[in-house]
Amino acid sequence: xxxxxxxxxxxxxxxxxxxxxxxxxxxxxxxxAGDAVLxxxxxxxxxxxxxxxxxxxxxxxxxxxxxxxxxxxxxxxQYHAYCADHGQESRVRVIGExxxxxxxxFEAREWxxxxxxxxxxxxxxxxxxxxxxxxxxxxxxxxxSATRTHPELALGARMSAPSGHYADPADLYAxxxxxxxxxxxxxxxxxxxxxxxxxxxARRALAAYARRSGMPEQRTYDMVAAVHEALVNxxxxxGGGGVLRLRSDPDYVIxxxxxxxxxxxxxxxxxxxxxxxxxxxxxxHGLWVLRQLSDLVAEEIGPTGSxxxxxxxxxxxxTRPPAG
Amino acid sequence: xxxxxxxxAVGQMRPGDHLLLGYDTDEQRETVLxxxxxxxxxxxxxxxxxxxxxxxAVLALSFLEAYGCPVDEEIAAGRLAVDPHLATPEGLWDLDxxxxxxxxxxxxxxxxxxxxxxxxxxRGAGESLKMLHDSELLLDPVFASLPxxxxxxxxxxxxxxxxLAPLDGLHHGRVAADLVWQDELLSITRTFAxxxxxxxxxxxxxxxxxVARALYAETARARARTANGIRTRLDLRDLRFVDVGALRLLxxxxxxxxxxxxxxxxxxxxxxxxxxxxxxGWDRVPGLRIEQGEDPP
Numbered sequence: 001x002x003x004x005x006x007x008x009x010x011x012x013x014x015x016x017x018x019x020x021x022x023x024x025x026x027x028x029x030x031x032x033a034g035d036a037v038l039x040x041x042x043x044x045x046x047x048x049x050x051x052x053x054x055x056x057x058x059x060x061x062x063x064x065x066x067x068x069x070x071x072x073x074x075x076x077x078q079y080h081a082y083c084a085d086h087g088q089e090s091r092v093r094v095i096g097e098x099x100x101x102x103x104x105x106f107e108a109r110e111w112x113x114x115x116x117x118x119x120x121x122x123x124x125x126x127x128x129x130x131x132x133x134x135x136x137x138x139x140x141x142x143x144x145s146a147t148r149t150h151p152e153l154a155l156g157a158r159m160s161a162p163s164g165h166y167a168d169p170a171d172l173y174a175x176x177x178x179x180x181x182x183x184x185x186x187x188x189x190x191x192x193x194x195x196x197x198x199x200x201x202a203r204r205a206l207a208a209y210a211r212r213s214g215m216p217e218q219r220t221y222d223m224v225a226a227v228h229e230a231l232v233n234x235x236x237x238x239g240g241g242g243v244l245r246l247r248s249d250p251d252y253v254i255x256x257x258x259x260x261x262x263x264x265x266x267x268x269x270x271x272x273x274x275x276x277x278x279x280x281x282x283x284x285h286g287l288w289v290l291r292q293l294s295d296l297v298a299e300e301i302g303p304t305g306s307x308x309x310x311x312x313x314x315x316x317x318x319t320r321p322p323a324g
Numbered sequence: 325x326x327x328x329x330x331x332x333a334v335g336q337m338r339p340g341d342h343l344l345l346g347y348d349t350d351e352q353r354e355t356v357l358x359x360x361x362x363x364x365x366x367x368x369x370x371x372x373x374x375x376x377x378x379x380x381a382v383l384a385l386s387f388l389e390a391y392g393c394p395v396d397e398e399i400a401a402g403r404l405a406v407d408p409h410l411a412t413p414e415g416l417w418d419l420d421x422x423x424x425x426x427x428x429x430x431x432x433x434x435x436x437x438x439x440x441x442x443x444x445x446x447r448g449a450g451e452s453l454k455m456l457h458d459s460e461l462l463l464d465p466v467f468a469s470l471p472x473x474x475x476x477x478x479x480x481x482x483x484x485x486x487x488l489a490p491l492d493g494l495h496h497g498r499v500a501a502d503l504v505w506q507d508e509l510l511s512i513t514r515t516f517a518x519x520x521x522x523x524x525x526x527x528x529x530x531x532x533x534x535v536a537r538a539l540y541a542e543t544a545r546a547r548a549r550t551a552n553g554i555r556t557r558l559d560l561r562d563l564r565f566v567d568v569g570a571l572r573l574l575x576x577x578x579x580x581x582x583x584x585x586x587x588x589x590x591x592x593x594x595x596x597x598x599x600x601x602x603x604x605g606w607d608r609v610p611g612l613r614i615e616q617g618e619d620p621p
Binding site (some may be wrong): 046074077081084197199200203218221224225228229232235276277279280285286288289291292 | 529
């Protein structure tokens with residue numbers, strides 16, 4: 001089966017056979033059509049596909065989902081870069097199986113938002129993304145959410161139907177924002193006030209805090225770069241300054257940038273920093289970079305000020321037990 | 325490994341200084357020397373150039389015209405002078421005496437002092453190198469006692485570091501071109517072999533305009549160096565931080581160079597800066613070339 005428009009399908013499966021039934025023909029059709037095929041699935045499913053494809057498995061690219069689905073914004077950026085590299089002359093087909101186990105409620109919400117944003121990010125691309133959901137391990141509410149984030153559901157080999165509950169990404173985006181805790185961080189001993197021309201001091205203090213919190217050197221660089229962009233935005237649009245609050249919980253270092261400016265930049269952006277800006281565009285790179293370099297971001301930008309909260313995962317195992 | 329002595333910017337020189345310039349290209353020599361002589365004109369000091377060959381004064385100083393200096397006029401007024409005293413190796417014998425005499429004459433002519441630049445081209449093992457050594461040794465008391473400051477130029481395409489190292493001890497240090505920019509975060513210096521700029525420190529919203537200005541001027545020089553295939557090179561090995569706005573400027577400049585058939589080369593880009601360029605797609609912009617620095621030892 002070949003189509004030319006952008007396709008984004010959810011695929012529910014409850015067994016190895018169902019997984020293969022839903023994915024194998026998708027791969028074969030893609031190879032027959034000369035598409036670039038990328039399979040980002042769990043290790044077990046890589047083995048299944050490799051065995052079923054035999055020597056043709058060398059024609060598709062496999063990535064372990066655990067290595068790919070680390071941070072929602074970065075994953076979207078990686079898909080975008082992959083499609084920019086491979087999708088110029090051919091269609092790209094992706095089997096993308098996000099990792100849902102072991103996620104906190106906040107993380108799961110952001111991954112659902114990510115699934116929904118794919119519909120916006122690739123709408124003009126003509127690529128085909130198939131997202132398997134393992135009903136044996138993925139929480140039921142997440143499986144249900146796939147009908148809202150995917151316009152279609154794949155039903156076995158070469159068959160599909162409208163998902164029936166597809167939500168406009170803008171609506172889902174707003175809904176996720178509303179579901180979030182809005183309590184800002186309280187004042188703390190590591191707060192750093194910043195103002196125009198003073199971001200170097202904030203960068204210095206932030207790097208020292210990151211080191212004290214055990215962040216690796218390269219990740220500290222990312223933190224400094226991401227937070228700096230939020231500071232620059234606060235200075236530019238948020239009334240010339242604000243406060244940077246730093247916290248650590250067992251899993252994340254949290255950086256919150258608060259200002260009280262009017263943020264009357266020309267037009268409100270629909271998905272701030274969520275979609276890759278053109279390399280040559282004048283603005284929009286700061287927010288994009290901020291999301292690409294951090295693990296999770298929660299932001300509120302309004303007429304009386306803005307709050308941007310960035311999460312950077314601390315090294316080591318997560319403290320919470322992986323959910324079943 | 326050779327220990328490189330500390331560099332002093334030519335604009336920071338003062339009477340009594342006797343510095344060594346080891347240069348790799350004529351552009352480097354002329355850049356340092358132009359500032360040295362023009363600072364002298366501004367400071368009421370006569371500029372004297374002891375050339376290693378017998379060439380007309382106007383020709384020997386023609387490089388100053390690019391800096392807006394009316395060379396003919398300055399020579400006619402005695403503010404600039406050229407003397408082929410070092411055209412033969414014998415000129416080295418009484419070099420200290422010549423400079424002593426010229427310094428006194430400059431003062432007698434109403435100047436506040438003398439700036440002297442000298443270049444020795446004679447080369448050869450043993451005897452002539454020893455002669456050079458001896459004459460440099462004799463110069464020191466002259467600089468110590470008279471209102472004179474000087475630069476001894478050594479072409480590094482002729483003298484290697486092993487030959488220059490012993491001469492370091494006979495000077496008060498080495499001289500380099502002035503910094504293009506310095507603030508508490510960033511310093512920008514010119515490089516000459518290969519030509520370009522070296523940026524050290526951090527670039528953010530406070531100093532990005534200084535980078536833009538330096539890059540603009542460097543691109544104009546690159547255009548003057550070669551008509552086609554303009555290559556502007558930035559050495560970023562010591563750049564610890566650069567923000568998105570500044571990277572956007574580099575991309576803008578690269579695209580402009582590309583449109584003119586040129587390239588912006590970024591040398592020694594740190595891994596964390598490369599990550600930012602990757603996520604923005606700026607590592608794939610035409611006209612922008614990212615070169616790895618050499619591996620750390």
